[in-house]
């Protein structure tokens with residue numbers, strides 16, 4: 001425990017299971033022979049957002065822990081007062097704060113769909129893309145702050161039991177901030193988080209669990225509100241011409257409808273914020289929701305991604321398709 005405080009208690013088993021003779025009962029098959037529908041199960045429904053939003057919460061906690069380690073490393077080495085070290089810690093604090101803010105933003109910008117709350121899709125994909133790159137950078141910052149301190153340690157806790165070696169440890173391992181026991185204990189923890197097989201596994205996980213970077217960047221590209229961004233560009237272009245300021249430039253001063261944060265998006269039910277006014281609350285208490293089927297349908301329609309149709313719940317059906325799988329018949333609905 002003392003030598004590997006994290007990996008001895010919190011290691012995960014990632015394994016590959018190979019099945020060479022598998023029976024899948026037909027009543028466990030939901031889609032068969034329909035590639036389009038198979039793809040939609042991830043991205044036309046909230047499944048992918050739910051699966052990945054929850055992964056951002058422990059990541060945010062992990063980054064906070066690593067930031068705490070970084071600060072303690074600087075203290076342990078007696079270098080916290082150096083401006084360069086403070087700059088590194090400030091950068092680290094900003095990066096961790098950003099991830100924390102992204103998790104809060106996913107929730108604040110989320111959408112109520114019937115009884116379900118769906119975190120904001122594009123904010124989630126922004127966080128995935130950025131944190132895949134960020135994790136390795138943060139680990140590197142800790143390595144840079146620590147120097148050799150994380151490695152130049154007694155080989156095991158057993159060394160403290162030998163009076164001769166313990167005396168040497170006492171002389172050589174102390175720091176301005178800690179006695180030799182506490183310094184060794186801390187650096188064993190820091191190494192387990194940063195450089196051990198456990199730490200390295202976490203780094204690979206954070207870089208790949210959601211797919212390679214070109215995959216997550218594809219999600220971000222697909223779900224971004226390009227129309228809103230382009231509208232700003234067009235508004236600026238419309239504001240002048242060969243003769244100088246154009247008559248349509250007055251639109252620039254109107255405020256509403258020009259800023260991406262105030263327009264209605266494809267994946268949100270937020271209404272336009274009046275200039276200078278407050279944004280309406282995204283989540284209303286269940287008791288105050290009185291939705292008609294038509295309103296419900298409009299809301300569900302808003303989880304649609306560009307180019308994707310929506311799988312609707314059974315109560316809101318426009319067209320029914322049937323497909324036969326073996327002896328059974330499976331139905332699904334798409335609009």
Ligand SMILES: Cc1cc2nc3c(=O)[nH]c(=O)nc-3n(C[C@H](O)[C@H](O)[C@H](O)COP(=O)(O)OP(=O)(O)OC[C@H]3O[C@@H](n4cnc5c(N)ncnc54)[C@H](O)[C@@H]3O)c2cc1C
Nearest residue numbers: 014201202203204205206207208209210211212213214215
């Ligand atoms: C520790 C760990 C935990 C994981 N946990 C989960 C999990 O819980 N659930 C889950 O579903 N998956 C999980 N994954 C799997 C993860 O989704 C895959 O690792 C990921 O999709 C990448 O696939 P791959 O490992 O086969 O790499 P590859 O697809 O072989 O990619 C390897 C490298 O080649 C590059 N590359 C490949 N194809 C292209 C291309 N067309 N264009 C440009 N570059 C390309 C990639 O960017 C990457 O750098 C986990 C992975 C790891 C490492």
